[in-house]
Amino acid sequence: MLNLIKNLIQVMTPEQRKKLYVLQVLVIISAIFEVLSVLSIGPFMAIVGNIDLVESNLIINKLYIISGATNNIEFLFYVGLGVLVLMFSAAITSIVTIWKLSMYAANVGSEFGDRLYEHYIRMDYQHYTTINSANLVKKIATEVNRVTDNVLQPLVQINARLATILFISIFVFIYNPMVAIVGVTVLCVAYFILFSIVKNRLAVNGKLISEYSRKRFTLMNEGFGAIKELQILGREHYFIREFEKSGKVFAASYGSSNSLYNMPRYFMEFVVYSSMVALILLLLKTYDSDLSSVLPILGVFGIAAFKLLPSFQQVYSGAAQLRSNISAFRSLEDDLRNANTGKDKPIESFSDDKLVGSLKLENISFRYKGSENNTLDNISLEIPLKSTIGIVGPSGSGKSTLLDILIGSLSIDSGKLLIGDSELNKHNLRLWRNGIGYVSQMSLIKDGTISENIAFGLKTSDIDMVQLRSATDMAQLTDWIMSLPEGFDTKVGEKGVQISGGQRQRIAIARALYNNADYLFFDEATSALDGVTEEQIMQSIANMAGLKTIVMIAHRFNTIRNCDQIYYIEAGKVVAFGTYNQLISQNDKFKKMAGGKL
Known part of the structure; x- marks a missing residue:
């Protein structure tokens, strides 16, 4: 994964790299708001469980005085409103972050396609004597899209979600180290095991998708280019049959990969909800059914789990997409590097200056x-x-x-x-x-x-x-x-x-x-x-x-x-x-x- 990220950054232009680094600031801000939204739920649930904390807890009491509330219930309403504002802010920053990252990935992918097209158009003619033009078309039309949708997009999503996971994990560890260690470890180990099981299948699927996508482009190129001869000879059935065969392999590989991206989510929901039930029972027993002590912990870890589960799922799904589509990036990597070196720097356009003579x-x-x-x-x-x-x-x-x-x-x-x-x-x-x-x-x-x-x-x-x-x-x-x-x-x-x-x-x-x-x-x-x-x-x-x-x-x-x-x-x-x-x-x-x- 780290090697892929390094190679991907290397084939980017300096401007693309600069934008990526700037976006990291937005990712961190989004993660901080996520932590604040989780942090805010603890005091709120504590007050819900024991309204007397407004009087007995020094920090809460100072906030009560500052708020100007006339009674405890009104103060609880203000606290709840504050929690909602923080959660709304976290949601908005997450939306903006994902939108910015998605647009960035889409633009980088589009620029990759532009660079490859220019690179291929300006290649020495001799290169064309040794390559299949259908493969060049496939690279720009299919492989660039795969890199955009299944490499760049997942990478920026993983980037954002890992920051969220890291910040929330640090907070819940400070809040309750034992529960945090157990919870995060369960999620990490479960997803790691699931990814280890499917990663080889995903890699094979990715290679099959590249191979049979190229074959389908070649068949289209040859079939449409020789349509008269095919119809006269009555050989259409051969091309149709080969196209259908390659389509079945392509569809099976593509469908299999998409299933493997998303299936673990449902299993992990079961794991998380089961863990929450177990945590509730454990806390009730530990605190002798004292809701004023249990509710803050449940609130914090419930919201944390609510935030962490989709983040872990997006990290897993992104890693699975990367594994399945890394072959697409590998097929473009050398060409993107060559396009970066300026080997095919545009020569001067047409002018009236000429060489004339025998x-x-x-x-x-x-x-x-x-x-x-x-x-x-x-x-x-x-x-x-x-x-x-x-x-x-x-x-x-x-x-x-x-x-x-x-x-x-x-x-x-x-x-x-x-x-x-x-x-x-x-x-x-x-x-x-x-x-x-x-x-x-x-x-x-x-x-x-x-x-x-x-x-x-x-x-x-x-x-x-x-x-x-x-x-x-x-x-x-x-x-x-x-x-x-x-x-x-x-x-x-x-x-x-x-x-x-x-x-x-x-x-x-x-x-x-x-x-x-x-x-x-x-x-x-x-x-x-x-x-x-x-x-x-x-x-x-x-x-x-x-x-x-x-x-x-x-x-x-x-x-x-x-x-x-x-x-x-x-x-x-x-x-x-x-x-x-x-x-x-x-x-x-x-x-x-x-x-x-x-």
Whole structure:
């Protein structure tokens, strides 16, 4: 528990830690009011049991005189009213404390989610080649909520309740050491035994909840992403069955943990009430049925028990929740630490400053993590400014990897990438990206308007309509947009389902052009289109030849016929380069592949 608290505090921001320390003052004030409410009941019950104490007890008599009461009953009324005021004050401070602590925990949890989202969004692209994106979604959507509701909230509740238990226990010990020791010991031992019995089951449940939550997110991600294929193949039943199976395990683990959080309460109520009955009988026997002596003790310990039982239950329930959900925090801990270190500190946003010049790769080598062989091996090539370059080769030859290096998504293991006289590095990467546009085979089209998709990532109020129109003109998209009833404000649906594949790719090209890119990179951008649509898209690209530097990975050879230079890559190496006609006549493999798809 202490190790968890230490680690949790370490991943908090300095501001979050400061707020937590300030809240401790409120926790202590609340605990003091709880003690005062218990303390006040003793004198009140003593007077109820023996009204003559108003005259015989010096302290009570002085209070009687100060109160201005005209008789003993009126004084008893004032004392009772004072007790109620203290109890009401204790209740209000407890409510305020719990509210403040709960809001604090909720805000910290929300900020954890914000930090993780920013961390994941800004991670190097290479990280995404080794992880499942559904797991990242699960961490933010599910694990952060588990940490908020079942780690942070219980911890702050335990914090408040332990302070209450400590202060009340000290008071009742001073009031009657023997009864206090027996009572508090019974509660502590009983809850400790109960927690020892269930803690292993809770830990197992927590791991199952994490595991099967991840599995359900993966199934949703894969199922919804391949809905057409599933329905055509008739394989929906497999995903449905696996989702149901994982749901049953998830529900069983979740329900079991919730039951174990709350069940001890009813047993402990029996223990406490039985102890109170035993205490009453013991006191009556000890004091020979003298109610004036018995009532104060019963009142103090009755109210103390009334305060302590829910506090002990909340401590137990919180500890049980922590045990069951610590796996959620463990799954986020390293990422939160990395987010804290500033490793993914935001780089500069887009600006008009750019790196411009011919591209030159000198002896570039690259290997993916976990791979034994280089994906790219000692590649050298040059891309003149405003030229059109094609990159072709068999599947798995390293074409897309080379393009990812050119756009700065992957960092090379050795060699140099020069833009003009500047070597690309992490310090000038933003300047390089300011001048490039990228179009993939399946560019994301979000559920928004055409203008929002072209000016992707900008608020509607920040969209420059002049730049937007210029981009759509170059992508030969403007006439189609203006023919629509709502023009640029036309909704395209999730993944652009309401428009054709050709229009989706034109929107992606316009997006790449929106920031006045000097370099355009196409990663098999037309391979999923039919021949007629592909030809139209290629004509749009051809119209930009000589105006932009264009680099394209080709799926069909007819799309690269007019390139100024073509690089043929095989097994991570450039094995031939030249114009289309030169390669047809000089390279048998290129000639063979030119007859069909790459």
